[in-house]
Structure formats: C-alpha cells, structure tokens
Amino acid sequence: xxxxxxxxxxxxxxxxxxxxxxxxxxxxxxxxxxxxxxxxxxxxxxxxxxxxxxxxxxxxxxxxxxxxxxxxxxxxxxxxxxxxxxxxxxxxxxxxxxxxxxxxxxxxxxxxxxxxxxxxxxxxxxxxxxxxxxxxxxxxxxxxxxxxxxxxxxxxxxxxxxxxxxxxxxxxxxxxxxxxxxxxxxxxxxxxxxxxxxxxxxxxxxxxxxxxxxxxxxxxxxxxxxxxxxxxxxxxxxxxxxxxxxxxxxxxxxxxxxxxxxxxxxxxxxxxxxxxxxxxxxxxxxxxxxxxxxxxxxxxxxxxxxxxxxxxxxxxxxxxxxxxxxxxxxxxxxxxxxxxxxxxxxxxxxxxxxxxxxxxxxxxxxxxxxxxxxxxxxxxxxxxxxxxxxxxxxxxxxxxxx
Amino acid sequence: xxxxxxxxxxxxxxxxxxxxxxxxxxxxxxxxxxxxxxxxxxxxxxxxxxxxxxxxxxxxxxxxxxxxxxxxxxxxxxxxxxxxxx
Numbered sequence: 001x002x003x004x005x006x007x008x009x010x011x012x013x014x015x016x017x018x019x020x021x022x023x024x025x026x027x028x029x030x031x032x033x034x035x036x037x038x039x040x041x042x043x044x045x046x047x048x049x050x051x052x053x054x055x056x057x058x059x060x061x062x063x064x065x066x067x068x069x070x071x072x073x074x075x076x077x078x079x080x081x082x083x084x085x086x087x088x089x090x091x092x093x094x095x096x097x098x099x100x101x102x103x104x105x106x107x108x109x110x111x112x113x114x115x116x117x118x119x120x121x122x123x124x125x126x127x128x129x130x131x132x133x134x135x136x137x138x139x140x141x142x143x144x145x146x147x148x149x150x151x152x153x154x155x156x157x158x159x160x161x162x163x164x165x166x167x168x169x170x171x172x173x174x175x176x177x178x179x180x181x182x183x184x185x186x187x188x189x190x191x192x193x194x195x196x197x198x199x200x201x202x203x204x205x206x207x208x209x210x211x212x213x214x215x216x217x218x219x220x221x222x223x224x225x226x227x228x229x230x231x232x233x234x235x236x237x238x239x240x241x242x243x244x245x246x247x248x249x250x251x252x253x254x255x256x257x258x259x260x261x262x263x264x265x266x267x268x269x270x271x272x273x274x275x276x277x278x279x280x281x282x283x284x285x286x287x288x289x290x291x292x293x294x295x296x297x298x299x300x301x302x303x304x305x306x307x308x309x310x311x312x313x314x315x316x317x318x319x320x321x322x323x324x325x326x327x328x329x330x331x332x333x334x335x336x337x338x339x340x341x342x343x344x345x346x347x348x349x350x351x352x353x354x355x356x357x358x359x360x361x362x363x364x365x366x367x368x369x370x371x372x373x374x375x376x377x378x379x380x381x382x383x384x385x386x387x388x389x390x391x392x393x394x395x396x397x398x399x400x401x402x
Numbered sequence: 403x404x405x406x407x408x409x410x411x412x413x414x415x416x417x418x419x420x421x422x423x424x425x426x427x428x429x430x431x432x433x434x435x436x437x438x439x440x441x442x443x444x445x446x447x448x449x450x451x452x453x454x455x456x457x458x459x460x461x462x463x464x465x466x467x468x469x470x471x472x473x474x475x476x477x478x479x480x481x482x483x484x485x486x487x488x
Contacts, residue, residue: 045459049453150486203443204443205443205446205459205462209459209460220459221459261438262440263439263440264438264439264440300439310435
C-alpha cells in the first residue's frame, strides 16, 4: 500500500472564495452566517444561512457554459480549479487517462428542479427547461470537473446525505493508496438555498432560528451552508519526486452504518466509524490530537457525538481538542465533509486549531474541550474529521501533519 | 379544553403514528406510545394541517406527552385571527 499525500486544496463557501480566505476566517473564528439572500425567506421559520456571498457565475464561467450547470456544479468546478492549480499538476496523457474524480453531494441540483416544478405545478406552464435533468443530477459536479480538465479515469459521485464528501474523499484515498490511480480529485459540493428545499428543512425542525452554536448549552439547531471543497490526492513518493508541496498526509478512512433510525444519530454507529478509521490508519486513540467534529448543533447530534468520542477515546477524550467549524461555514450537507477535511488539513499545516464559534455556555452533556470561540495554536500530529449523516451512514477521515 | 379538540388531536396522533386510536389517551406519554423525535415532527405537521395553525419550533421543544400537545394546540387556536367570534 502506498502513502497518500494531499497536494492540492480548493474551497468556496461562506467563509471565502479560496483556501486563503477560508483559512483566514477559520483562524479568526469569524462565522460566515447571515441573512439568506438567494431566496425569499419571509415564509420561513428561519432567516439565516451560510451562503457564498454575492456569488455570480460570471466571475468563473461564460454564460453559455453556466447555462448547463446548477450552482452546486459550478462550485464543484471552482474548488477543483483551485485544488488542481495549487497542486501544480502537469497533465500528461497517461495521467489524464487514469485520474479519478470522486465527488459527494446530497441534494445535487435540486434547486434547478425546484424551479422547473414551480413552473409546471404553480405557474401552469406545460414544459420545463430541457436542461433540468442534466443540471439536477447529483453527478453533474464530477462530470463537469472531468470535462474541465479532460480527465477520463474512474469518476463517480457518492450521495450519503451529510457524509457524502467524507465517503467521496475516503474512496479516492483508498483508490490512490491501493494503486488504482495515481491522482484523484475528491471532495463535495452543495447549493441548497432554494425555497422548496429550505421548506423541507424547516419541516424537520432542526434549523436554528438564529445561529449555529455547536456543543453550547443554548444551541438551537443547524445553519444550512453551501459551497464546495476539493482536494488533490496522490502517492506520497510521486508527490515528493515532483517536488510538490504536501499540505498533509491522508492516513485512514473508516465507515459504518448505524442500522438504527433514519434520522436519529447513534453513538454506537459513530463510535464504530471512529474505531474503523483508527484501525485503517493503525493508530492508537492516544495518538489523535484534534477532531473536527460533525457538530451540527442539533440537540441530538452533539450529545451523541460527545458520547461516541468518550466511548472510543476513553480517558484520552479529556485531552483531545474538538471543534465544529460548522459554526462558521454552516452545514454544507454533501460538501460538509470536504470543507471540514480541509479545515483539519489547514489546522495541521498552520499549527492553528479552528474554534467552535458562537459558543456561549458549557453543556454538561458536551463536556469536551471544544475550543470555544478562539483558535488555538497547537502542534498536532494526527487529526480526524467526522461526518455522520441522516440515514446513519458514517464516514471518518484521518490525517497526519506533513 | 374541549373533548372535541382532544379527540381530534388523538385521531391525528393515531393516524400519523399508525397505532389504534384506543391505545392513546390524554394522559399518554410519547415514550409509552413509542413516539420518537421524527414521529413527533410528523405529528406536528399533521396537527398544523388538521387545525390550520403554525406551530413554532420553540413551542414544541419541551412537549413530551399528549396533554401538553393538546394544550399547545388549544393555545394556538385561541391566538388565531377570528378565534374569538367562532
């Protein structure tokens, strides 16, 4: 098995349009949460979200190309462009032929579908736009990335709700590690700010009417986010040989299914995913220094996740630094695992652990060191990034400082 | 609280949770009825449709039994525009 280097990073989300802005906001503990502007929210119980501010496709795509892409697919390509440029990959025909793309998305282009359905159901039009299907399909992100760079290797999309990007990056990691491919682009993208989708989230009664306060006693639920995160993964030795900058090493991937309930999280399922990643990485619990938590700020997730961390790490749980960066970039659903993996990579690289923002009051049921409100300078060797999802399908990634 | 309101709430719970009406009383706890958080969210949705009311998230956080649910519905019905003249 080959060691796997992370050589390219790309992000677009509420915290910024690139990795530098993303890392800057995380380091300052500055949330990107504010009033939702991309759709009318007067008929919604919640008004705040973590949107990409003042986004226009025209900065990135000509109008005709954008016609073919839902916002979520645009984000995927934007983050992929940054990650590929950052990695400094020189595409050869052989590399293009085998390069893998694995993306995650939960709702895909449902915002486009929402518009089409509004037109037929509400406005009584007799037709929807012919690009509704290709814009809606969840794999559109991966497809547009493949066309952007002319990559023809194994490419696919994983949709496991809020674990989508975690599963996608994990699969790509295993593909590089095992020798199936010599380079993989992996991550997730999401753009759920469409009225019908927001109404569906409202009905779940899990969205906060104010902001996202993970692990805080007064937490009131999640804040939806959007954006994309992409990483370039390649064999460690090949990255070194070509003199690439290695941001971090990916060292493990663990998965589990709760087999319990379609929405309620299970501490046992989460714990099994964390044990699986430690096993895959051949790490002892005591070697982990930082956890980027799933930390949605719903009453159910946070207490369950803390219980799972305590079950896996035992006494060491008290020494762990744990934070939820969803408090800043929101819950970007199928992109969440990618943004959070990037946050963990940046934390290892910058030796600066991002905080849990908006934290006001300790909760006895979430009694871990959650890095409240201010980033912390710390040298950490190993970190994990948790993704737990509705449907109970869990993905955890393990990283090592380069 | 009117008996009619109670019966309508019980019927909504029975239909939504797919359990026999006679297994539910005003004194039932959600836990006894096997109502978990997702079931409760579905019942709230059905109550909103049944009574044409909007139930705020804040109102439902502490609701654990049928009596609290009936009281909540009664309060929201009383606050409905035109409720006084009906």
